[in-house]
Amino acid sequence: MKRYNLYFFALCLMLLSPGHTIFSQIGVYTDNPQYLFHLDGKGNNPDNSAPTSTQLSDDLIIDGSGNVGVGTVPTTKLDIKGSLFLSGTNLKADMRLLSDSNGNASWKDINDILTPIESILDGLLYGDPTGLADPNVEDPSRSLVITSTWTNITRTSIKVTPGTWLIYSSVSANGYGSPTTTGPTFFWIQLRNKTNGQVLETVGSLHEYEGGYWSKPQFVKLITFTANAELEIWAIADIYDTVRNRYGGSHFGAVKILNN
Numbered sequence: 001m002k003r004y005n006l007y008f009f010a011l012c013l014m015l016l017s018p019g020h021t022i023f024s025q026i027g028v029y030t031d032n033p034q035y036l037f038h039l040d041g042k043g044n045n046p047d048n049s050a051p052t053s054t055q056l057s058d059d060l061i062i063d064g065s066g067n068v069g070v071g072t073v074p075t076t077k078l079d080i081k082g083s084l085f086l087s088g089t090n091l092k093a094d095m096r097l098l099s100d101s102n103g104n105a106s107w108k109d110i111n112d113i114l115t116p117i118e119s120i121l122d123g124l125l126y127g128d129p130t131g132l133a134d135p136n137v138e139d140p141s142r143s144l145v146i147t148s149t150w151t152n153i154t155r156t157s158i159k160v161t162p163g164t165w166l167i168y169s170s171v172s173a174n175g176y177g178s179p180t181t182t183g184p185t186f187f188w189i190q191l192r193n194k195t196n197g198q199v200l201e202t203v204g205s206l207h208e209y210e211g212g213y214w215s216k217p218q219f220v221k222l223i224t225f226t227a228n229a230e231l232e233i234w235a236i237a238d239i240y241d242t243v244r245n246r247y248g249g250s251h252f253g254a255v256k257i258l259n260n
Helices: 002-016
Strands: 026-028 037-040 059-062 068-070 078-080 096-099 105-108 119-122 144-146 154-156 158-160 163-170 173-175 186-193 198-206 218-225 229-237 241-243 251-259
Touching: 119 158, 144 229, 154 229, 158 163, 158 251, 163 186, 173 229, 186 218, 198 218, 229 241
Parallel strands: 026 037, 068 078
Antiparallel strands: 037 059, 059 068, 096 105, 119 251, 144 241, 158 229, 163 218, 163 251, 173 241, 186 198, 186 229
């Protein structure tokens, strides 16, 4: 007993002596720890050599840098090989893990993450049928003749803020004359950013060959804006057309679906 007490006393002196630092590795269920802390879950690691990746699959490791590995040797602060389960309430498939401003993470339903509609804006074009008792009865004050020169057909522009917007427009126009003067010819519209002069979209539609020789170009486009912008619709005809409120008329709108 005296010998053990002497050993214990000597160990205490060594630990308390200045300039002496003890380095050790702690092993749980293993006599051959490879890292600062090494727990061998199944106790299947070899005594005289490094464990294989299969033997490590049930291990918990903390290395000298404070990195934690579960089933693997860590290369980051937390390195997990295998499935991860994070509990929560009302869990279901395809949820997203999101953090708050303090870094606290929790599961969120995708429908709770995105506000489907942030803002809805309506522009006004020549040919807009809004408010007419009978949209198929022409209102001359809403009509505009378009020639082979790009013409602004916007009566009220749309002013968007930074974010992702769904922009849509359709314009009804009919050509003059017979098929020999109208078809095959196109009527075109453009979406323009008045703020910087950029053309954001151009679409055209071939005139029909009979009846009223109608043409109706239209588009729906997702655009992300990084700055405020004022949007307009311009039009041009291969020969000449009239934008009218009949046969659906003209429409121009924007739906903001995401903030930047």
